[in-house]
Amino acid sequence: MKKGLLILIFLGLVLPPSVLAVTIENPLKAKTFGELINNLITFIFNVALIILPLIMVIAGAYFMFSGGDPGQVQRAKDLIYYTGIGFIIILLAKGVIELLKQTLIK
Numbered sequence: 893m894k895k896g897l898l899i900l901i902f903l904g905l906v907l908p909p910s911v912l913a914v915t916i917e918n919p920l921k922a923k924t925f926g927e928l929i930n931n932l933i934t935f936i937f938n939v940a941l942i943i944l945p946l947i948m949v950i951a952g953a954y955f956m957f958s959g960g961d962p963g964q965v966q967r968a969k970d971l972i973y974y975t976g977i978g979f980i981i982i983l984l985a986k987g988v989i990e991l992l993k994q995t996l997i998k
């Protein structure tokens with residue numbers, strides 16, 4: 893244990909600092925706070941675009957396999973309705989943000 897520590901200390905003293913320097917790349921790829929928010933909003937929008945059809949397919953399966961049960965049919969209708977409302981809210985949020993960017997940045 894002591895030998896390993898002594899070797900690390902020796903290498904730290906002998907090797908030039910450029911060899912020991914570690915650079916960490918920015919994982920967010922954003923240089924400003926505005927870019928960070930824009931990247932985050934775009935990510936959420938893209939996730940919503942992926943999830944929306946999946947939920948619609950699940951709601952369709954509920955509807956098809958309900959067997960005439962009014963509770964299951966209503967559950968499928970509610971799922972489709974609330975998914976649509978959620979998507980409209982996401983679209984409006986993206987639109988409002990773009991509108992604010994265009995208005996304030998001019």
